[in-house]
Amino acid sequence: MNGAKRLTAVHQSLTFSRRMLLVSGAQAAVGAVLIGRMGWLSIAENEKYQLLSENNRVQLIPVPPRRGWIVDRTGKPIAINRSSFRVDIIPQQLLDGPKAVATVASLLQLPPDEIDRINRELKASRGFQPVSVADNIPYEQYAAITVRLPDLPGVAASRGFTRFYPAGAAVGQLVGYVGPASADEYLKENKNPLLLIPGVKIGKEGLEKELEQTLRGEPGGQRVEVTARGKVVKELDPKPDRSGGTVQLTIDADLHEYAARRIGDQSCSVVVIDVTNGDILAMPSMPSFDPNNFSDGISQAEWKMLSQDDHLPLVNKTTESLYPSGSTIKPSMAMALLNAGIDRNQIVVCNGVYPLGNHVFHCDKRHGPCDMKRAIEQSCDVYFYSMCNRVGAEKLSPMVRSMGFGEKFDLPFGTQRFGTVPDPDWMMRKYHRKWQAYDTINMSIGQGYVLINPLQLAVMASRLATGKRVIPRLLKSKPVVPQAPLAVDADHLAFIRTAMAGVVDHGTAAAAKLQLDGIQMAGKTGTAQTHNLSASERGNYTAANWKLRDHSLFMAFVPYDNPRYAVGAIVEHGGFGASVAAPLVRDTVTFLYDKPKAIASLQAFEESIGGTLDERLARKTAAWRSANGLPPLPAAQA
Amino acid sequence: MITSEIIPRPLARLPWRLIFMVAAIAGFGLLVLYSAAGGSMHPWAIKQAIIFLFFLAVAIGMSSVSEATIKSITFPLYGATLVMLVGVEALGLVSKGAQRWLELGFIRLQPSEFMKPAIVLTLARFYELVPAAEIKKWRAIWPALLLLGIPAFLILIQPDLGTCIMVVLCGVTVMFLAGLPLYIFLGPLAAVSVAAPIVYGMMHGYQRKRIDVFLNPESDPLGAGYHIAQSKIAIGSGGIWGKGFLQGSQSHLDYLPEGHTDFVFATMAEEWGLVGGVLLILAFAMVIRWGMKVSANSKTRFGQLAAAGLSATIFFYVSINLMMVMGLAPVVGVPLPLVSFGGSAVMTVMLCLGLLMALERQQRSVSTLG
DSSP, rough: HHHHHHHHHHHHHHHHHHHHHHHHHHHHHHHHHHHHHHHHHIITTTTHHHHHHHHHHHEEEEEEEOOEEETTTTEEEEEEEEEEEEEEEOOGOOOOHHHHHHHHHHTTTHHHHHHHHHHHHHHHOTTTTTTEEEEOOOOHHHHHHHHHHHGGGGEEEEEEEEETTTTTTGGHHHHEEEEEEOOOHHTTTOOGGGSSTOOOOOESSSHHHHHHHHHHHBBBEEEEEEOOOOOOOEEEOBBOBBBBOOBBBOOOHHHHHHHHHHHTTTTTEEEEEETTBBBHHHHHOEEEHHHHHHOOOOOOHHHHHHOOOOTTSOOHHHHHOOOOOOOHHHHHHHHHOOOOOOOOTOEEOOOOOOEEEHHHEEEOOEEEEOHHHHHHHOOHHHHHHHHHHHHHHHHHHHHHTTTTTTOOOOOOOOOOOOOOOOHHHHHHHOOOOOOOOOHHHHHTTEEEEEEEBBHHHHHHHHHHSSSSSSBBOOOOTTOOOOOOOOOOOOHHHHHHHHHHHHHHSSSTTGGGOOOOOOOOOOOEEEEOOOOOHHHHHHTTTTTGGGGGGGGGEEEEESTTOOEEEEEEEEETTTTOOTTTHHHHHHHHHHHHHHHEEEHHHHHHHHHHTOOHHHHHHHHHHHHHHHHHHHHHHHOOOO | OOSSSOOOOHHSSOHHHHHHHHHHHHHHHHHHHHHTSSSTTTHHHHHHHHHHHHHHHHHHTTTTTTTHHHHHHHHHHHHHHHHHHHHHHHHHHTTTTTTOOEEEOEEEEEHHHHHHHHHHHHHHHHHHOOOOGGGSGGGGGGGHHHHHHHHHHHHHHOOOOHHHHHHHHHHHHHHHHHOOHHHHHHEEEEEHHHHHHHHHHHSOOHHHHHHHHHHGGGGSSSTTOOOOHHHHHHHHHHHHSSSSSTTOOOHHHOTTTTTTTTTTTHHHHHHHHHHHHHHHHHHHHHHHHHHHHHHHSSHHHHHHHHHHHHHHHHHHHHHHHHHTTTTTTOOOOOOOOOSSSHHHHHHHHHHHHHHHHHHHHHHHHHHHOO
């Protein structure tokens, strides 16, 4: 028993030593793991953690960059920055929040809901990020705040910048507008802190939006060391900001504004192109909104007024609206006919109708016997019905397309609609039916499925003028696309140009003849039907049936013998192309050659319709507000 | 051992190398606390210095206690601590809140701290009493499980998961060294590793999320993983040589939470780098090794088991804390002894060291006499 116990005790002591070894070994192993882990963190991952530590430590209080300018081809400003005054509160420096807010609110005469907003934002803000109190305040209020600043710790009055568009509504559709970033935009930019700074506006629409990256610039800022609770400990070296880049457009600001004003109260878009390089010189879309109002934030009522307007001031018609081309397609059709071997001297007798099967297609009058030249000059539909039907759509559509209809251009506009030039294949794909002869007939006069935007109309004019593939360009920074010659016969082209000169000289657009010495315009009118109105209705337009009227189109190039400029104009529900669109183009072109003369006629025109653009817009707003039971707007700030 | 005519014999017989090592760790800890307070002795470093010196004196005083005395107070000490644990529980029940300490007017007594050395001594004493032949029998197992299980349960429901884990680990270490059959340890280990994935599968979404956040704290850097993420940033950004004394941005700018208590190692590592961290770990390793040597050299079974268990207590303190701050273990609230601000951990560790010194002195005198 005793021996056995001693043996077990020895055994036990052996077990203890063995297990001690195990425990010590395990402890050493844990120690090694700990040292290894620490080595991994501080050597292998050192760079990553150093970066994270710096991100913790250093915060940037961004200083917003000055937004880049948008200027016209000569450097004339289209969108610039005007210095303005603003008041912010820096929560961290605030000693007596409620008192400061109350004082500032009474000095600035802020409405109660604004005060609520400020208090809400103050509560949610993080230490050093300023909360906007008021933006774009008059100098008197700015001065009143400034003298009281010593008693108002945490309140900061500063000079900022507001976007300013000298031409106002005339460039609204072209440049778009700016505004504070929405929550969505903030998230889309990975929570870019710049967008949270009071007073920072980003492009919301138009060029301001499309060119945002160029215009915005690089924010600079004060680099500060902050604690986890957002308290600034010390200031580090500031990071300089870089202003946004200036964007130069091919637009001629004066011409653009002239055309916009000349449009008057019509719902219309005009595009002027320099055919030698494709530069877009003007592309107003009217009516429009005043982007200056938008940059200060637009009221609900104003937005409602704009969105309810049937003249669509919120749509950039030059690239977003589609219309039947009407007879403006005829010169291109004639090119296609010549290409297909039609003799230009062959006569078609027009007696006002063209029967096909059991349907009769009409012409607007009896033109009698027409060769091709006369058919273009007098815009005879029957000639084109008959000739195009003979040739067939397969030979027509490619020529029309090569002239620019249905083509999409690389322009800085987010939304562009580029319409349709139909052909048998397209018909099968889209409507699953065979092309019929009446489709050719509809297409021959730019009706049916033919849809274009005003820009394409101007492009067609410039391609007919040059015989080259003119590509429109809006940004000066983009290289001019070399103009490849079109696959057309020079002789055919010369003939078409002569016919188009005839349109203005003694044809349908004779009333739009230029009153300039030695400069002759060539063009083609178009009247695009939107509804089937009877002849008497057509002759008797009233405001009531505005929506039912035909669109009035005109395309032109000048001078006809050595083309330099091409123009396309579409007046929504304007009536005959010859009576509305053509005179508009005539005056616009006159401005290119003789400014005083053009301005004189514009002044006479504006007097006849009740004042300048701004005056009419203000009157319209006032009328709308009173009709909707809203108080009149306060007088504009000086 | 220093032998000199000038130094009085009782002083000369103290394990001075250990005391220097411990004082060095604590001194370094004071530097870190000085920095954590933004370069000030207040409010932490000065208090910590007083606490440390007080308990160092207590430990040195304890070193003259004989093994027999320790043995004789082991069971009463265990009993008293258990009663205090129940008392804390009852108090918590009355005041309808979690409570971990007893207010004694001049000091807050946290009984769970006493339980760490108490459980080690008790189990060592128990296995000394168990005859060697009985060790593989059930009779040698269930009383130990009970002795360990009751306080562990009481601490767990306080709730203090960190201390509970430590008490259990210390107890299990003593049981392991006592020579209990291996299946006692391997069985539950196997069961846990099989059950863990099954339990994870049955968990609620938020419970799973906690585990996910532990496994990958970066997945929730602003929420539950914030402590670990910021701690890893502090350690990782320190690099090899650290950012320099008083230069730690994570701790000084308050990004690192608990930078003076549980996460003090991260504060240290940010300023002293890998070098400081390795030196600190090595210093602790030497202290623990010293304790393990006391155990190995011990002539009595109680001495062996108690010394090993007490060393293990210090080991678990250090390793759990370091694993926690380096993202290898969940945040369970175990401080780094002698460095973290707070009296409890200093007290426990110094009690352990005092007992170890007493046991060491015992074996030396035995060996001298023998």
